[in-house]
Amino acid sequence: MNEQLHALVERTLAKGVGARVFPLRWDNRRIWVKQSVRAKHKVWHRVQRFAANITGIPLLRPTVSPGGQAGLESEAATLRKLAQVGVLVPDLIDVADHWIAIGDNGRILKNCIEDDVLKGDDNAVRAYVVDAGKALARLHGEGVAHGAPLLRNMTLRDDGQIGFIDFEEDPNARMPIADAQARDVLLFVFSIQREFKKRPELLRAGWQAYVQAAGETAPQLVPLRKVVRLLRPIYLLLRPFRRWLGTDALNGLWAYRTLRKSLYR
Known part of the structure; x- marks a missing residue:
């Protein structure tokens, strides 16, 4: 020290x-x-663990620090x-x-994107989201998962490359790597939708960039397709009530729709 x-x-x-x-x-x-902080175990984490055991979907397991x-x-x-x-x-x-x-790993990517949204620089905004998708695919290509690859946990370095921060959660030790990476993808696309809900083209751009970089036969897409298939009844149940749903639930529906259209086209 x-x-x-x-x-x-x-x-x-x-x-x-x-x-x-x-x-x-x-x-x-x-x-x-x-x-350091105290552990964040909550009732929701027990629900996640129960759901993972019942459905047999490892990526539902809690990964709290x-x-x-x-x-x-x-x-x-x-x-x-x-x-x-x-x-x-x-x-x-x-x-x-x-x-x-x-x-220091650079500026927070979410803040960079928000700045260019305010400037009306659509080309820069899309480029950032595309680069983020490619960067996540490269991280997965090294055989690891991030745990929480949200836009606020990505950085823009001085050389223009996308970096990553905040590795409190470690899904790599709690589930097969393909499931951990599939979980990463779900969190990544949800993050785009949540931050820029009125820009659906950004969600599609980030997702498509990830798939193109990772490859359509990437192992992590197998458990991703499985969870998307199993979530379809919930999607169909909630869709008629979307005007009464909360913001996160709505964002989840739109992110789910984009993934399903692409994975099962």
């Missing part, structure tokens, strides 16, 4: 930072310090592993008893 960095972080924490993740200047660059030091160690191990295979993740600088320090 770097004693000077450790002292700086501890001094900063003692002053009160008001955030779990906060930036610092260290070694002439910006770094980020991420504090173990929290505490175990959660930090898990994320640190994931960062090391992904960096070794060339995935663009923050460099791991230090691991302490209740925090980790990582390098």
Whole structure:
């Protein structure tokens, strides 16, 4: 452990930072310090586990972080592993008893897209979403899954490449890799729909970019087709009541429709 960095972080924490993740200047660059938190096990996670057991669909298993030091160690191990295979993740600088320090990985992709939406730069917006889909496919090509590949957990680096942050969840250890990657895809397309619900073409662009990069015979599309098929009765049941559904439920319906049309065309 770097004693000077450790002292700086501890001094900063003692002053009160008001955030779990906060930036610092260290070694002439910006770094980020991420504090440990308690495990987030909730009733919903037990429901997920029950659904996974009943349906036989591994990707429904909960992947909540173990929290505490175990959660930090898990994320640190994931960062090391992904960096070794060339995935663009923050460099791991230090691991302490209740925090980790990582390098800066660029601007949050979701914020970059929102900025260009406000500017009316449709070409840039679409390019970002397409690049995100390709980047996720490349990550999957290395035989790993992210766990929560939402637009807010992707970054735009200085060289224009898409990187990834936030590896608290580790589906790789809780289900077959193909199922973990299928789960990634579901979360990715839902993230696009949720953030840009009035731009369905962005959802299609991100999904199509992923499939083209991963390949239509990619193993992860097998469990994805299975879960899409099993969700069809729920989709048909909810569709007539869409005007009364909440925002997330509606976004789920639209994302589901796009996936089904493509997977079963």
